[in-house]
Amino acid sequence: MQVLEKGYELIEGFLSLEQLEKINSEIKSVSFPARSGGIRNVDKKYSSIGELSALESVIKKANLYLSGSASLVRAILFNKTLDNNWLVSWHQDRTVAVSKKFEKQGWGPWSIKDGIHHVQPPLVVLNKMVTFRIHLDDTDIENGCLKVIPKSHESGILDRNAISEYVQKNKAVICFAKVGSALVMRPHILHASNKATIPSQRRVLHLEYSSFKLPSGVAWA
Numbered sequence: 494m495q496v497l498e499k500g501y502e503l504i505e506g507f508l509s510l511e512q513l514e515k516i517n518s519e520i521k522s523v524s525f526p527a528r529s530g531g532i533r534n535v536d537k538k539y540s541s542i543g544e545l546s547a548l549e550s551v552i553k554k555a556n557l558y559l560s561g562s563a564s565l566v567r568a569i570l571f572n573k574t575l576d577n578n579w580l581v582s583w584h585q586d587r588t589v590a591v592s593k594k595f596e597k598q599g600w601g602p603w604s605i606k607d608g609i610h611h612v613q614p615p616l617v618v619l620n621k622m623v624t625f626r627i628h629l630d631d632t633d634i635e636n637g638c639l640k641v642i643p644k645s646h647e648s649g650i651l652d653r654n655a656i657s658e659y660v661q662k663n664k665a666v667i668c669f670a671k672v673g674s675a676l677v678m679r680p681h682i683l684h685a686s687n688k689a690t691i692p693s694q695r696r697v698l699h700l701e702y703s704s705f706k707l708p709s710g711v712a713w714a
Contacts, residue, residue, distance in 0.1 A: 495557040497623075499643040503668065504554075507627060507675035508545075515627065516541045516698070525572050533607065535698070536568035546700055551625075557622040558677065561704030566590075566622065566713045573637045573686075573695040580688045583642075583660050585699035586624065586680035587650055588613050589703075590714040597708060609714045614705075616649050619681045621705040625674040629696035632669065637689035639668045639676065647681035659683060 508516075519541045525532060536543040545551060546565050546677065553679055555563035566589060573579065590609045599615035632638035642663050651659060660683065678684070680701060707713070 494560050497558060497598065497646075497677065497679055500694040501641050501643070501668075501676060501678035503670060504675045504677060505619075505671065506673055507554075507625070508673040510673075512541075512545060513629065513673055516545065520570065520696075521656040523570070523572075526572070526576055527576065529577065531572075532570045535567060535570045535579055536565060536700075539570075542568060542570070544700065545698075551700075552702075555623055555625070555702040556704075559621060559702065559704035561621070563623075563702040563704055564713060566701040566703045567699070568701075570700040571695075571697045571699060573689050574694065577693045578637070578688050581684075581686045583656050583683050583685040585646075585651065585683060586701075587619060587658075589618070589622075589710065592714045593710070595708050613650075616681075618703070618705045619650070619679070620644075620676040620679050622701060622703040624680050625698075625700045625702070626676050626678070627698040627700065628670045628672055628674050628676070630693055630694055630699060631672050632697070634667060634669075634687070635689060635691040636693060636695040637686050638695070640665045640685050640687075641668060641678065642666070642683040646679040646681045650681060651683075656683060 519539050538544045546568055552563050588611045590611050594610050601614050603612045643663050
């Protein structure tokens with residue numbers, strides 16, 4: 494397994510021009526919900542994204558960061574524009590969506606969003622997950638790119654006060670990225686993004702994979 498010592502790394506040229514063109518052609522007329530900027534389950538809504546997320550080459554890349562066979566956990570398409578120009582405060586991605594609720598120590602609290610069960614899993618589950626943020630546009634400070642704090646995932650799951658204290662004591666890295674590149678990261682690394690100062694378009698395809706085996710009868714939703 495390839496270790497993400499800093500909790501993240503940038504892979505240039507993750508997508509080919511052909512793959513970019515195929516996705517762009519399908520999503521060029523997509524209308525994003527007002528004040529959200531994100532569309533969930535895009536692997537099921539757009540064939541080009543579904544095909545990409547299931548490609549053997551992409552799964553192999555995900556397997557490099559996991560201790561077992563990778564399964565797609567979540568697929569979201571984000572776009573930061575003039576109408577959807579949002580600020581994301583420092584946080585960790587620490588919930589997963591599953592097909593049904595179950596009782597297991599360390600799993601909770603539970604909630605329902607858009608009719609889907611969401612839950613915070615134990616740290617061992619997050620350590621068996623990896624996120625690929627695939628850039629469909631160049632990203633920089635002007636259009637609100639991501640910021641991360643290296644190695645913050647090593648501190649485990651942090652509450653709000655602990656996050657605030659950690660951010661004050663540690664230096665953030667601004668993740669400039671070219672179109673077609675992928676920012677690979679552990680979901681629980683501390684990350685944030687500012688509003689775009691010159692909002693135009695900043696589309697990011699967010700794919701999460703996991704090698705954790707859910708209880709029998711339960712699937713990633």
